[in-house]
Amino acid sequence: MPTSADDSFIRAARRRQLVECAVEMIAEHGLAEASTVRIAKHAGVSRGVLTYHFRDRAELLNQVVRRVYELGAEVIGPAVTEAASPREALLAFIGGSVELHARYPRHLAALTEIFAAEARHDEQRRHARELDDLAAILRAGQEQGQFRAFDIDVMATTIRRALDGALAAIAGGVPADRYATELREIFDAATRL
Numbered sequence: 001m002p003t004s005a006d007d008s009f010i011r012a013a014r015r016r017q018l019v020e021c022a023v024e025m026i027a028e029h030g031l032a033e034a035s036t037v038r039i040a041k042h043a044g045v046s047r048g049v050l051t052y053h054f055r056d057r058a059e060l061l062n063q064v065v066r067r068v069y070e071l072g073a074e075v076i077g078p079a080v081t082e083a084a085s086p087r088e089a090l091l092a093f094i095g096g097s098v099e100l101h102a103r104y105p106r107h108l109a110a111l112t113e114i115f116a117a118e119a120r121h122d123e124q125r126r127h128a129r130e131l132d133d134l135a136a137i138l139r140a141g142q143e144q145g146q147f148r149a150f151d152i153d154v155m156a157t158t159i160r161r162a163l164d165g166a167l168a169a170i171a172g173g174v175p176a177d178r179y180a181t182e183l184r185e186i187f188d189a190a191t192r193l
Helices: 004-029 036-043 047-053 057-082 086-103 105-117 120-143 152-164 166-171 176-191
Strands: none
Touching: 004 036, 004 047, 004 057, 004 105, 036 047, 036 057, 057 086, 057 105, 086 105, 086 120, 086 152, 086 166, 086 176, 105 166, 120 152, 152 166, 152 176, 166 176
């Protein structure tokens, strides 16, 4: 007889599967084509199974966004946390972000589709935590005398926008390591005293 722990594990696994199917549908066909019916069909389940696990499409899309940010924390977080200085943290953040784009292109394509469909202020809100974390690195670098004086918000936004280009560059054939190296060199030079 299954236990409630077994049931919870099975439910969590099914939810993860449905989120991954949503990622695939959005990345391959665009957000407009990724209806709950199509996502369910892609997953090989009925729409009822999908709506059993997710209240509506908006909840499913929120879980896609959450999953991409979880992957980001897994790929980027450790190197940034272990960095010995703000400069090392900045370079680890940039390199890790490009690595994330290279390792999970479908996830980042889906995230881009979701953000593109939202109002501009919603995109800024979604990036707010990431920008806050990046601003904290930049601020620490200035306070410790490792970075020159610059507008922290402008620099954080500029770095974020440069990283947004990684997905298209890598998809277009630019090697991820070369893209990461160039961005690290650009922003290392841009922040130096």
